[in-house]
Amino acid sequence: MKPIQVGLLGIGTVGSGVFNVLARNQQEIRRRAGRGIEIATVADLNVERAREIVGSDVKVVADARAVIADPSIDIVVELIGGYGIAKQLVLEAIAAGKHVVTANKALLAVHGTEIFAAAQARGVIVAFEAAVAGGIPIIKALREGLTANRIQWIAGIINGTTNFILSEMRSKGLDFDVVLKEAQRLGYAEADPTFDIEGVDAAHKATIMSAIAFGIPVQFDKAYVEGITKLSAQDIRYAEQLGYRIKLLGITKRVEKGVELRVHPSLVPAKRLIANVEGAMNAVVVQADAVGTTLYYGKGAGSEPTASAVIADLVDITRLHTADPEHRVPHLAFQHDALSDLQVLPMGEVVTSYYLRLRVADQAGVLAKVTGLLAESGISIDAVLQREADEVGGEGSTQTDLIILTHDCQEALMDAAIAKMQALPTVLAPITRIRKEELN
Amino acid sequence: MKPIQVGLLGIGTVGSGVFNVLARNQQEIRRRAGRGIEIATVADLNVERAREIVGSDVKVVADARAVIADPSIDIVVELIGGYGIAKQLVLEAIAAGKHVVTANKALLAVHGTEIFAAAQARGVIVAFEAAVAGGIPIIKALREGLTANRIQWIAGIINGTTNFILSEMRSKGLDFDVVLKEAQRLGYAEADPTFDIEGVDAAHKATIMSAIAFGIPVQFDKAYVEGITKLSAQDIRYAEQLGYRIKLLGITKRVEKGVELRVHPSLVPAKRLIANVEGAMNAVVVQADAVGTTLYYGKGAGSEPTASAVIADLVDITRLHTADPEHRVPHLAFQHDALSDLQVLPMGEVVTSYYLRLRVADQAGVLAKVTGLLAESGISIDAVLQREADEVGGEGSTQTDLIILTHDCQEALMDAAIAKMQALPTVLAPITRIRKEELN
Numbered sequence: 032m033k034p035i036q037v038g039l040l041g042i043g044t045v046g047s048g049v050f051n052v053l054a055r056n057q058q059e060i061r062r063r064a065g066r067g068i069e070i071a072t073v074a075d076l077n078v079e080r081a082r083e084i085v086g087s088d089v090k091v092v093a094d095a096r097a098v099i100a101d102p103s104i105d106i107v108v109e110l111i112g113g114y115g116i117a118k119q120l121v122l123e124a125i126a127a128g129k130h131v132v133t134a135n136k137a138l139l140a141v142h143g144t145e146i147f148a149a150a151q152a153r154g155v156i157v158a159f160e161a162a163v164a165g166g167i168p169i170i171k172a173l174r175e176g177l178t179a180n181r182i183q184w185i186a187g188i189i190n191g192t193t194n195f196i197l198s199e200m201r202s203k204g205l206d207f208d209v210v211l212k213e214a215q216r217l218g219y220a221e222a223d224p225t226f227d228i229e230g231v232d233a234a235h236k237a238t239i240m241s242a243i244a245f246g247i248p249v250q251f252d253k254a255y256v257e258g259i260t261k262l263s264a265q266d267i268r269y270a271e272q273l274g275y276r277i278k279l280l281g282i283t284k285r286v287e288k289g290v291e292l293r294v295h296p297s298l299v300p301a302k303r304l305i306a307n308v309e310g311a312m313n314a315v316v317v318q319a320d321a322v323g324t325t326l327y328y329g330k331g332a333g334s335e336p337t338a339s340a341v342i343a344d345l346v347d348i349t350r351l352h353t354a355d356p357e358h359r360v361p362h363l364a365f366q367h368d369a370l371s372d373l374q375v376l377p378m379g380e381v382v383t384s385y386y387l388r389l390r391v392a393d394q395a396g397v398l399a400k401v402t403g404l405l406a407e408s409g410i411s412i413d414a415v416l417q418r419e420a421d422e423v424g425g426e427g428s429t430q431t432d433l434i435i436l437t438h439d440c441q442e443a444l445m446d447a448a449i450a451k452m453q454a455l456p457t458v459l460a461p462i463t464r465i466r467k468e469e470l471n
Numbered sequence: 472m473k474p475i476q477v478g479l480l481g482i483g484t485v486g487s488g489v490f491n492v493l494a495r496n497q498q499e500i501r502r503r504a505g506r507g508i509e510i511a512t513v514a515d516l517n518v519e520r521a522r523e524i525v526g527s528d529v530k531v532v533a534d535a536r537a538v539i540a541d542p543s544i545d546i547v548v549e550l551i552g553g554y555g556i557a558k559q560l561v562l563e564a565i566a567a568g569k570h571v572v573t574a575n576k577a578l579l580a581v582h583g584t585e586i587f588a589a590a591q592a593r594g595v596i597v598a599f600e601a602a603v604a605g606g607i608p609i610i611k612a613l614r615e616g617l618t619a620n621r622i623q624w625i626a627g628i629i630n631g632t633t634n635f636i637l638s639e640m641r642s643k644g645l646d647f648d649v650v651l652k653e654a655q656r657l658g659y660a661e662a663d664p665t666f667d668i669e670g671v672d673a674a675h676k677a678t679i680m681s682a683i684a685f686g687i688p689v690q691f692d693k694a695y696v697e698g699i700t701k702l703s704a705q706d707i708r709y710a711e712q713l714g715y716r717i718k719l720l721g722i723t724k725r726v727e728k729g730v731e732l733r734v735h736p737s738l739v740p741a742k743r744l745i746a747n748v749e750g751a752m753n754a755v756v757v758q759a760d761a762v763g764t765t766l767y768y769g770k771g772a773g774s775e776p777t778a779s780a781v782i783a784d785l786v787d788i789t790r791l792h793t794a795d796p797e798h799r800v801p802h803l804a805f806q807h808d809a810l811s812d813l814q815v816l817p818m819g820e821v822v823t824s825y826y827l828r829l830r831v832a833d834q835a836g837v838l839a840k841v842t843g844l845l846a847e848s849g850i851s852i853d854a855v856l857q858r859e860a861d862e863v864g865g866e867g868s869t870q871t872d873l874i875i876l877t878h879d880c881q882e883a884l885m886d887a888a889i890a891k892m893q894a895l896p897t898v899l900a901p902i903t904r905i906r907k908e909e910l911n
Binding site for chain 1: 488492495496499500501502504600606607608612614615617618619621686744748759760761762763764765766767769770776778779780782783786787790793794795797798799800801804805809
């Protein structure tokens with residue numbers, strides 16, 4: 032059978048990985064897929080660089096639309112990124128009856144509903160294993176491996192840059208700014224790291240996972256997003272003393288009133304496997320009613336790990352594209368006419384537990400005041416760590432850190448309690464609040 | 472569309488899990504699969520107990536062949552186990568044109584070649600996600616998630632009973648026999664635990680993974696199998712002091728001359744994620760050329776975790792059974808006419824590193840003799856730990872433990888070196904040899 036013909040839009044880091052892995056492992060892949068997979072055309076604005084990567088056997092064009100219009104192309108791989116031209120091209124490829132493979136989490140998290148509807152109507156597949164956790168086959172696990180289950184929650188380290196930074200902060204005791212610079216020097220963080228360090232990238236991925244876990248539309252605009260820029264080495268140290276690690280988690284959870292969807296730094300018990308995921312690695316924990324806890328670990332980014340996911344999608348399409356659309360795996364795991372209207376809850380309605388750090392005057396009665404305010408708000412305390420006083424300022428006035436771990440309470444209650452504690456004259460600096468997840 | 476009709480052969484632990492999960496999550500599963508999945512008939516010798524489990528809406532029969540002969544049944548689920556009647560029934564079901572789902576690793580590891588050939592010829596699917604690592608979707612990851620890759624090796628904790636025992640031995644400092652009894656009392660080990668503790672169960676699973684990772688036939692008879700019955704709490708302690716944990720690993724590796732396929736206790740660096748998999752949990756690490764290292768973790772046994780895998784297979788078949796056989800996922804990951812003739816190597820040709828413990832007389836020159844013999848054999852030493860001497864026996868004669876970690880060498884070389892060391896008059900007891908895997 033003629034090899035399936037692939038058109039590649041964009042040949043940067045991931046695109047060249049796809050090209051190289053397909054070239055290197057073509058025999059192995061054909062033995063699995065039962066059919067060759069061939070990159071026929073590459074579209075890239077930098078034609079010269081593209082030509083250097085793919086050599087002379089592959090057609091190189093500057094105009095992506097020439098690939099989409101080419102009737103010999105079966106699958107279009109979109110590796111341009113972003114919401115702009117990438118969206119246009121994906122929709123045009125679908126309209127032209129092409130199957131699409133994309134690694135573009137931003138696009139799917141924001142415009143997934145429109146894109147999947149178009150694909151459904153046209154009878155083509157939009158595959159996106161590479162969009163979440165790079166080379167880890169987590170989309171396949173969620174959509175196909177766990178079909179028996181009612182999924183309860185997912186918590187993932189799904190951004191390698193921030194996990195690298197947090198690992199370095201912990202192991203070297205350094206502050207965020209210092210480690211960020213090191214990460215940029217080593218290539219683990221981009222020159223403009225905003226999307227990573229502010230949690231946006233993780234929120235794109237969590238949004239996609241929430242949709243396929245619970246059968247809801249992608250709703251990035253409803254996600255709560257908080258990055259790691261305000262974390263201090265001190266909090267990481269205190270957490271450690273209490274038996275926790277701090278990780279940036281993407282969390283989505285099914286609760287009685289709806290779905291939680293949130294990205295923020297979280298204390299995780301140090302004995303959990305996911306707490307021991309270091310460096311730029313990713314891991315996703317899934318809690319589901321029949322199977323219990325499963326965890327999936329691997330490289331979440333990089334040229335060949337991401338290419339591994341893109342090519343897995345190409346093989347899946349090669350296998351399935353001749354089958355009736357109704358027998359394919361649904362884009363969002365659930366049949367398009369069986370999505371749920373579960374609402375994504377505002378952050379104030381989320382229930383979780385907390386780590387609080389208060390910089391307080393070292394005076395009698397401070398602890399009683401603070402804990403009294405928490406009790407008044409109906410928030411119960413799990414553990415308290417009071418540091419020995421540091422001498423600060425003149426005339427013997429001393430300050431100290433008061434660390435409190437709470438049991439579960441609603442975020443809105445905690446917001447109110449923090450406001451009250453902050454107003455105490457003995458609380459000397461803005462209160463640090465980090466959420467805590469037991470993940471059991 | 473009419474729900475797909477399933478016949479269950481055997482309704483013990485896993486069968487009742489399948490029934491219960493399908494009943495509880497039927498709406499969720501239908502929303503995913505696009506079609507209902509209905510257990511129409513259950514065959515079990517104990518008709519009364521089966522009837523208690525499934526109630527009055529499901530047909531219960533004593534004769535499995537009545538299920539196979541029933542033209543209304545689309546899929547037969549074999550949960551009887553063993554190589555005897557289960558093999559007959561699976562082959563008869565295939566001959567009758569039924570798709571088959573089985574959790575029977577023993578059957579597939581030993582008779583898989585015959586069974587898959589029959590299924591291929593008849594155009595039916597034999598699905599077996601539940602046969603390896605219970606609820607972890609590792610078969611799907613290997614066969615579909617990592618299709619881009621040349622897989623290099625797999626190492627897995629794929630037997631929960633032995634991992635529970637080893638975890639308890641380490642955390643409580645107890646010896647094997649004591650912990651085995653506790654495991655039996657808690658239901659983690661069977662009354663006759665031979666298959667688990669001797670490594671046979673793990674070898675069945677490793678055999679299946681070796682076939683789908685490398686595209687070779689299943690060859691259980693070529694597997695090297697060594698259990699955990701000879702491990703002492705002392706070795707676990709020494710390993711810990713050297714920075715290692717001892718785990719029973721199923722390992723399969725592609726090397727220049729062929730494929731390694733072996734199950735034995737292994738030292739693993741304590742900092743590896745898999746070294747921290749405790750209790751009855753399973754985990755599989757896969758090293759592949761494009762994606763690098765990935766790890767899959769979860770419950771490897773139990774009623775509902777195993778049911779999760781069985782039902783995932785049912786959904787896959789529900790989706791795919793109308794597609795042409797050539798567009799399905801091949802049974803052994805590679806197309807049936809594209810299997811490889813890579814040979815499984817005898818254990819003597821395996822290359823790995825070692826932990827050796829020698830009980831020696833506490834005399835000058837013993838270490839020099841022992842290390843001299845290793846050097847003569849071309850085996851280089853990574854680390855040595857010499858314990859302080861214990862006073863044993865009369866008249867001040869003392870003994871001590873000498874622990875040696877080696878670098879990689881061929882097993883046959885190590886066998887010869889051990890024989891020579893054992894012959895030294897200053898080596899006072901049988902030498903303990905445990906293999907060591909860095910897994911990096």
